[in-house]
Amino acid sequence: MTTPYPHRPGPDGPMAPPPGCPAHGMTAGELNSHGASGGQDTIGPTLDGLAASGLRRLYGPEAENDPMGLYEKLRAEHGSVAPVLLHGDVPAWLVLGHSDNLHMTRTPSQFSRDSRRWRALHDGTAPPDHPLAPVFTWQPICVFADGADHERLRGAVTDSIARIDHRGVRRYINRYSNRLVNQFCRDGSADLVSRFAEHLPMMVMAQILGMPEEYSERLVQAARDMIKGTATANESNAYVMSTLTRLVKRRRIAPEEDFATWLTEHPAGLTDDEVSQHLRLVLIAAYETTANLIANVLRMVLTDPRFRAQLSGGHMTLPEAVEQTLWDEPPFTTIFGRWAVGDTELGGQRIKAGDALVVGIAAANVDPVVRPDLNASMQGNRAHLAFSGGPHECPGQDIGRAIADTGIDALLLRLPDIQLAVEERELRYEGALMSRQLLELPVTFAPRPPQNVTGPPSASAAVPRPQWQVDSPRPDVVRPPAQAEVPSSAEAGTGAAGVTPEGAGVIPEQRAEQRVGSAPQRAWRAVTRWWRGH
Numbered sequence: 001m002t003t004p005y006p007h008r009p010g011p012d013g014p015m016a017p018p019p020g021c022p023a024h025g026m027t028a029g030e031l032n033s034h035g036a037s038g039g040q041d042t043i044g045p046t047l048d049g050l051a052a053s054g055l056r057r058l059y060g061p062e063a064e065n066d067p068m069g070l071y072e073k074l075r076a077e078h079g080s081v082a083p084v085l086l087h088g089d090v091p092a093w094l095v096l097g098h099s100d101n102l103h104m105t106r107t108p109s110q111f112s113r114d115s116r117r118w119r120a121l122h123d124g125t126a127p128p129d130h131p132l133a134p135v136f137t138w139q140p141i142c143v144f145a146d147g148a149d150h151e152r153l154r155g156a157v158t159d160s161i162a163r164i165d166h167r168g169v170r171r172y173i174n175r176y177s178n179r180l181v182n183q184f185c186r187d188g189s190a191d192l193v194s195r196f197a198e199h200l201p202m203m204v205m206a207q208i209l210g211m212p213e214e215y216s217e218r219l220v221q222a223a224r225d226m227i228k229g230t231a232t233a234n235e236s237n238a239y240v241m242s243t244l245t246r247l248v249k250r251r252r253i254a255p256e257e258d259f260a261t262w263l264t265e266h267p268a269g270l271t272d273d274e275v276s277q278h279l280r281l282v283l284i285a286a287y288e289t290t291a292n293l294i295a296n297v298l299r300m301v302l303t304d305p306r307f308r309a310q311l312s313g314g315h316m317t318l319p320e321a322v323e324q325t326l327w328d329e330p331p332f333t334t335i336f337g338r339w340a341v342g343d344t345e346l347g348g349q350r351i352k353a354g355d356a357l358v359v360g361i362a363a364a365n366v367d368p369v370v371r372p373d374l375n376a377s378m379q380g381n382r383a384h385l386a387f388s389g390g391p392h393e394c395p396g397q398d399i400g401r402a403i404a405d406t407g408i409d410a411l412l413l414r415l416p417d418i419q420l421a422v423e424e425r426e427l428r429y430e431g432a433l434m435s436r437q438l439l440e441l442p443v444t445f446a447p448r449p450p451q452n453v454t455g456p457p458s459a460s461a462a463v464p465r466p467q468w469q470v471d472s473p474r475p476d477v478v479r480p481p482a483q484a485e486v487p488s489s490a491e492a493g494t495g496a497a498g499v500t501p502e503g504a505g506v507i508p509e510q511r512a513e514q515r516v517g518s519a520p521q522r523a524w525r526a527v528t529r530w531w532r533g534h
């Protein structure tokens with residue numbers, strides 16, 4: 001039924017049998033056969049019993065190189081819920097079915113978020129220095145709480161999110177996007193992952209949280225590292241927490257209008273530790289998902305004929321492109337985890353109390369039951385699980401969407417002739433338990449001078465989306481990047497202060513369009529500028 005692997009199964013039951021117990025030293029299968037069911041497994045074997053026969057790993061070459069292929073193998077072998085091995089060959093359940101994931105995430109009375117229930121913690125199978133410890137170690141935050149505790153902590157987060165000025169956030173997104181583009185627009189080429197997608201979400205989130213001065217390359221890399229299960233994940237986690245702890249101490253003394261202050265002053269009365277932990281939760285969840293989302297949307301815009309034709313033709317908006325990407329390539333492929341409150345059944349599998357379960361986001365999004373035709377358009381359909389579901393569904397998903405579509409909008413309007421610099425098959429990915437990260441997205445475009453980033457971006461204020469000329473070279477043709485003469489500062493009209501005047505860097509057709517148009521057209525452009533936060 002499964003491909004055999006070396007394994008290290010843990011004992012069956014909530015705790016390991018004590019020394020001297022007759023069950024001590026029994027195999028998992030022997031323990032199962034002496035279980036409460038009397039050996040009559042009407043549903044199926046337990047997780048530890050399955051581990052004794054070998055399971056597929058959710059880490060290693062197969063999982064990292066082709067996670068979707070692995071999910072489909074597991075679906076064919078086990079159905080909608082499959083036994084798997086986490087790092088260190090710790091057994092868990094991967095939920096593949098769309099409806100099964102919804103049931104699990106919406107039923108905390110059966111599937112808790114409290115990781116202290118995990119049997120692997122009690123029997124030592126998952127030690128404190130486990131590579132996934134930053135993800136599963138219990139903390140006083142809403143992610144690991146249920147019931148009244150969850151409502152109190154989650155309420156503080158959602159109330160604080162509700163106070164965010166979305167128009168102001170879009171202004172910051174536009175400003176930071178153009179600042180990033182300014183760093184490479186003269187070059188005629190760039191890697192959009194390392195120079196755009198990895199940095200924009202952290203710049204915006206640092207501003208929202210109230211720590212723009214803490215933004216740095218180290219913070220960016222630590223945020224990416226701590227959820228991957230690497231040898232340095234715990235060190236990265238410590239660095240992020242020290243940064244946020246300093247922020248909380250500052251805000252207790254000097255409150256400001258930012259997310260950190262709103263959490264510290266919330267009527268729920270969060271402690272400094274609770275505030276710091278929730279700031280980390282918001283920062284890491286928003287950063288990782290949005291960085292991956294931006295990279296995935298850009299890749300699909302540059303390589304998928306559906307996106308190129310529809311976006312350049314004006315038939316698909318960027319928010320629609322973002323939503324399609326959330327179906328096809330969600331930022332998180334899985335989320336770990338849920339823990340069974342008691343013995344139960346899910347997807348035809350026998351779940352024991354204390355078993356760990358993994359939310360299979362990417363697998364659920366391609367479940368044949370809900371998507372029999374993967375090529376069918378999903379426009380207008382938000383039934384995907386990209387942001388999980390139930391009471392723990394991501395509360396900041398609209399901020400992530402705004403960063404993605406506003407940021408990509410600004411990028412494409414600045415560089416409307418952008419094209420992929422390599423064949424799509426040459427793109428490289430790095431897989432981890434919770435995400436599949438695009439490592440590089442090299443592109444070429446006509447070199448352009450930087451723009452003034454202190455005011456509204458001139459191109460995005462006047463050019464409608466149909467002006468985008470998104471294209472990619474055919475597989476059999478490699479086109480050199482378009483060449484454009486880069487004017488000197490004097491030719492560009494740069495003043496003594498080095499500030500580029502409004503309109504600099506806009507292609508002639510765009511400047512002409514700014515000067516023409518009927519009164520209704522100009523009014524509509526003004527509304528568009530207001531909506532984008534300019």
